[in-house]
Amino acid sequence: MPPDAVASSRRSRVAHALAQNVGLELAIAMLVLSVAIYCAIYYAAQGLLPGGFELTTTVNNTMPLVLAAVAQTLVVLTRGIDLSVGGVIDLTNAIAAIGLGDSLAQMVAVSVAVLMVGAACGLLNGVLVAYGRLQPILVTLATLSIFQGVAIRVLPQPGGQVAEGYTAALANPSGPVSLLYAVLLALIWWGLRRTRLGIGIYAIGNDESAAEAHGIDARRTKILAYMLGGTFSAAAGLFLAANATAGDATTGNGYTLTSIVAVVLGGVSLFGGRGSAVGAMLGAFITTMIVNILFFAQIDPLYQAFYEGLFLVGAVLLAGGIGRLVRRS
Amino acid sequence: MSQDVPAVEAVNLVKSFGGVRALQGASLAAAAGEVHALVGENGAGKSTVIKALGGRVQPDGGEIRIGGRQVRLPAPPTAHALGAWTVFQELTLLPGMTVAENLLLAREPRTRLGLVDRRRLAANAESVLAGLGVHHIDPRALVEDIPLAERQMVEIVRAISHDPRILFLDEPTSSLVEREVVWLFGQIRRLRAKGACIVFTSHRWNEIRSIADRITVFRGGRDVGCFTELSEEDAVTLMTGQRVETFFPPLPAAPRAADHRPALEVRNLAAPRLRPVSFAVAPGEVLGIGGLAGHGHRELFLALFGAGRATGGQVLLDGKPVRLRNPREAERAGIALVPEDRKSEGLLLPMSVRDNLSLALLRRLSRAGLLRRGLERQMAGGEVQRLKVRTASLAAPVGTLSGGNQQKVLLGRWLLTDPRVLLLYDVTRGVDVATKHEIFELMMRLAGEGRAILFYSSDAEELAHLGHRVLVMREGRMAAELRAPGITAEHVVSAAVRDAA
Numbered sequence: 001m002p003p004d005a006v007a008s009s010r011r012s013r014v015a016h017a018l019a020q021n022v023g024l025e026l027a028i029a030m031l032v033l034s035v036a037i038y039c040a041i042y043y044a045a046q047g048l049l050p051g052g053f054e055l056t057t058t059v060n061n062t063m064p065l066v067l068a069a070v071a072q073t074l075v076v077l078t079r080g081i082d083l084s085v086g087g088v089i090d091l092t093n094a095i096a097a098i099g100l101g102d103s104l105a106q107m108v109a110v111s112v113a114v115l116m117v118g119a120a121c122g123l124l125n126g127v128l129v130a131y132g133r134l135q136p137i138l139v140t141l142a143t144l145s146i147f148q149g150v151a152i153r154v155l156p157q158p159g160g161q162v163a164e165g166y167t168a169a170l171a172n173p174s175g176p177v178s179l180l181y182a183v184l185l186a187l188i189w190w191g192l193r194r195t196r197l198g199i200g201i202y203a204i205g206n207d208e209s210a211a212e213a214h215g216i217d218a219r220r221t222k223i224l225a226y227m228l229g230g231t232f233s234a235a236a237g238l239f240l241a242a243n244a245t246a247g248d249a250t251t252g253n254g255y256t257l258t259s260i261v262a263v264v265l266g267g268v269s270l271f272g273g274r275g276s277a278v279g280a281m282l283g284a285f286i287t288t289m290i291v292n293i294l295f296f297a298q299i300d301p302l303y304q305a306f307y308e309g310l311f312l313v314g315a316v317l318l319a320g321g322i323g324r325l326v327r328r329s
Numbered sequence: 330m331s332q333d334v335p336a337v338e339a340v341n342l343v344k345s346f347g348g349v350r351a352l353q354g355a356s357l358a359a360a361a362g363e364v365h366a367l368v369g370e371n372g373a374g375k376s377t378v379i380k381a382l383g384g385r386v387q388p389d390g391g392e393i394r395i396g397g398r399q400v401r402l403p404a405p406p407t408a409h410a411l412g413a414w415t416v417f418q419e420l421t422l423l424p425g426m427t428v429a430e431n432l433l434l435a436r437e438p439r440t441r442l443g444l445v446d447r448r449r450l451a452a453n454a455e456s457v458l459a460g461l462g463v464h465h466i467d468p469r470a471l472v473e474d475i476p477l478a479e480r481q482m483v484e485i486v487r488a489i490s491h492d493p494r495i496l497f498l499d500e501p502t503s504s505l506v507e508r509e510v511v512w513l514f515g516q517i518r519r520l521r522a523k524g525a526c527i528v529f530t531s532h533r534w535n536e537i538r539s540i541a542d543r544i545t546v547f548r549g550g551r552d553v554g555c556f557t558e559l560s561e562e563d564a565v566t567l568m569t570g571q572r573v574e575t576f577f578p579p580l581p582a583a584p585r586a587a588d589h590r591p592a593l594e595v596r597n598l599a600a601p602r603l604r605p606v607s608f609a610v611a612p613g614e615v616l617g618i619g620g621l622a623g624h625g626h627r628e629l630f631l632a633l634f635g636a637g638r639a640t641g642g643q644v645l646l647d648g649k650p651v652r653l654r655n656p657r658e659a660e661r662a663g664i665a666l667v668p669e670d671r672k673s674e675g676l677l678l679p680m681s682v683r684d685n686l687s688l689a690l691l692r693r694l695s696r697a698g699l700l701r702r703g704l705e706r707q708m709a710g711g712e713v714q715r716l717k718v719r720t721a722s723l724a725a726p727v728g729t730l731s732g733g734n735q736q737k738v739l740l741g742r743w744l745l746t747d748p749r750v751l752l753l754y755d756v757t758r759g760v761d762v763a764t765k766h767e768i769f770e771l772m773m774r775l776a777g778e779g780r781a782i783l784f785y786s787s788d789a790e791e792l793a794h795l796g797h798r799v800l801v802m803r804e805g806r807m808a809a810e811l812r813a814p815g816i817t818a819e820h821v822v823s824a825a826v827r828d829a830a
């Protein structure tokens with residue numbers, strides 16, 4: 001037998017990890033780059049570098065999007081899409097604003113209840129997609145309106161009151177402690193990726209019928225993915241309420257789109273089965289940095305969406321191009 | 330258990346897909362300790378029977394018995410529980426996941442916390458592969474990054490690693506080269522000696538002859554006989570219902586190199602995994618390219634079609650240098666490539682046969698930017714007839730055709746572009762004997778018309794009979810040049826594996 005030509009091209013574990021996580025690496029690079037630009041523009045405008053205060057507000061303002069991005073990732077990995085993310089955030093944000101109260105016991109109980117409401121919303125989506133054989137985009141577009149409608153019923157006018165203690169716990173204004181939640185989320189993802197559910201999510205996103213041929217229950221996996229997604233969206237609603245110290249049944253709307261943006265920037269494939277929630281979390285921070293940059297560059301807020309869109313297209317093209325290059329070599 | 334009870338039995342299975350009657354009373358019985366071959370034309374229903382026995386397709390009528398007992402197989406895991414594992418014709422690997430994840434899907438090693446132990450996952454996969462004598466596949470690579478032949482091996486290893494009592498292999502050798510086929514047959518013999526029942530399909534008669542204990546022939550969705558001895562000629566007659574040539578057609582006279590400027594000339598072409606190679610193909614010449622998987626021929630073909638990255642060298646068509654930066658440039662220059670993996674590189678499975686056939690021609694079929702549907706239908710219809718594609722209609726989605734018929738559509742698409750240089754990459758993969766013969770004749774006719782043909786085949790027999798010359802590649806370079814007449818399959822194989830030292 002000849003010496004095997006292919007064996008010699010075998011890569012090390014590290015080399016594989018690098019080549020197989022191009023999306024994540026690009027997200028890191030984009031984050032570093034956007035932070036650098038942000039610092040430069042901030043310096044030009046203010047004559048000093050951003051400090052602890054800016055870090056804290058950035059983290060607190062981004063956490064809801066981080067959670068929404070994780071929620072979106074779970075669904076996108078199954079080769080679906082969840083347009084109802086914004087609706088779930090609206091609804092859970094509204095419930096939190098009127099229900100949280102002042103006592104610790106009530107706060108804990110209501111928080112858990114809110115997460116369960118989110119899970120129930122996800123269950124509805126999941127069942128309709130898995131058993132109704134409907135397109136995820138249609139199902140979640142419909143449930144988006146439903147959840148928004150219910151949210152308005154729960155909290156017709158912006159208001160409610162979130163206790164200081166709650167804000168301190170989830171969106172502490174005096175320091176970037178919420179970063180711990182982001183770390184916790186990354187750890188949760190690390191674990192989830194190593195469960196039967198996590199593997200099933202990737203498997204059905206890759207090829208549903210092939211996954212089923214090897215004993216993966218596609219329906220069950222999908223339903224659980226949507227449920228878990230709903231739960232993370234609900235957590236986003238809670239963080240949003242804590243940060244705003246009040247509730248508003250419409251502030252969640254924008255999260256549907258921005259969560260998709262974050263997912264794409266984070267290197268998660270919209271065709272399913274590829275990418276990681278950690279990338280999507282970085283994508284959420286990149287999104288915030290872009291907004292910050294545009295703000296300090298004194299871009300007319302009317303044009304903000306235009307530039308955000310431009311940046312997104314550029315980032316996606318870049319990511320695609322570099323990904324292909326790495327693949328070929 | 331009694332010796333007479335078949336290990337697995339299909340009795341009068343009936344199955345229709347929409348209006349297509351794939352099975353109309355198909356029966357098959359295979360015993361323990363037996364290798365049972367299932368043969369038939371493209372579209373005869375072989376894969377459908379195997380899918381029914383593997384739990385992937387629900388028959389409309391008939392019975393399935395395993396170990397003599399009637400069973401219902403609503404999904405593959407039910408068959409797995411009965412010890413029956415299947416390698417389906419269209420592979421069921423997850424492309425974006427690693428080889429290890431695929432091999433050990435749903436049986437991953439766990440840590441004490443119950444989480445998947447990814448380190449051991451790769452190690453276990455490595456030992457599963459090594460335990461079956463496969464050393465060259467990297468368990469940490471993504472499935473989409475490894476060549477088709479390796480993917481096929483992973484799929485086979487996955488099935489065998491479950492130590493099946495019944496193993497179905499649907500065209501397992503279609504993308505394997507000689508050496509890998511030898512490996513597979515070794516495994517099949519080992520399983521047979523342990524008393525397993527193996528059912529396999531193949532369009533290569535020498536494989537069937539060398540390993541099958543019994544042969545069941547299918548025609549038009551039903552079985553037409555089961556034999557212990559059967560000549561290729563008789564088999565083909567049974568399969569097609571008529572007498573058909575099975576010999577290799579004669580090569581047209583070799584063009585004298587001195588008479589012509591080469592139609593295609595390659596000078597020091599280099600690409601990843603491809604050392605600089607140089608060769609020329611004269612008009613009317615058929616040049617075979619041989620070699621084991623991973624030794625550079627794939628890269629060579631992709632570079633010539635502008636689909637892969639060439640890192641150096643020059644390509645000349647009729648003496649003029651051409652740039653081949655993408656497939657469109659290649660197509661305009663008059664080069665056509667029929668690729669290896671029809672699923673991911675060629676066909677748009679959900680689109681119709683007609684659309685798939687006309688895809689490479691859209692420019693020529695349009696007037697003022699509008700597609701001339703009538704002309705399109707006429708050309709597509711002609712090609713379907715010429716290649717005898719079995720399809721319900723021109724409007725049927727290509728994904729519903731049998732594997733061999735999909736391959737014919739892909740070939741037809743490129744023939745329609747009337748290319749100057751035709752690159753054929755394993756085009757007879759999964760094509761039945763009768764059609765293979767037609768394709769060979771077509772190749773010779775195309776060469777006779779003065780086109781240059783460069784073809785790679787994983788079947789050394791084809792290379793030996795169909796090339797005016799055969800270049801054998803090893804480790805990215807041309808290791809040997811063989812000239813007709815007098816080339817044998819053994820020459821090709823030994824040139825491919827000969828130690829470089």
Ligand SMILES: Nc1ncnc2c1ncn2[C@@H]1O[C@H](COP(=O)(O)OP(=O)(O)OP(=O)(O)O)[C@@H](O)[C@H]1O
Binds near residue numbers: 728
């Ligand atoms: N999902 C499907 N939808 C519609 N028609 C189908 C489907 N699957 C198979 N068929 C049809 O059923 C017939 C039998 O197909 P099958 O795949 O079993 O043939 P085969 O004997 O395996 O052929 P090959 O040698 O080309 O693989 C073909 O005419 C095919 O077009």
Ligand SMILES: [Mg+2]
Binds near residue numbers: 377733
């Ligand atoms: Mg078949």
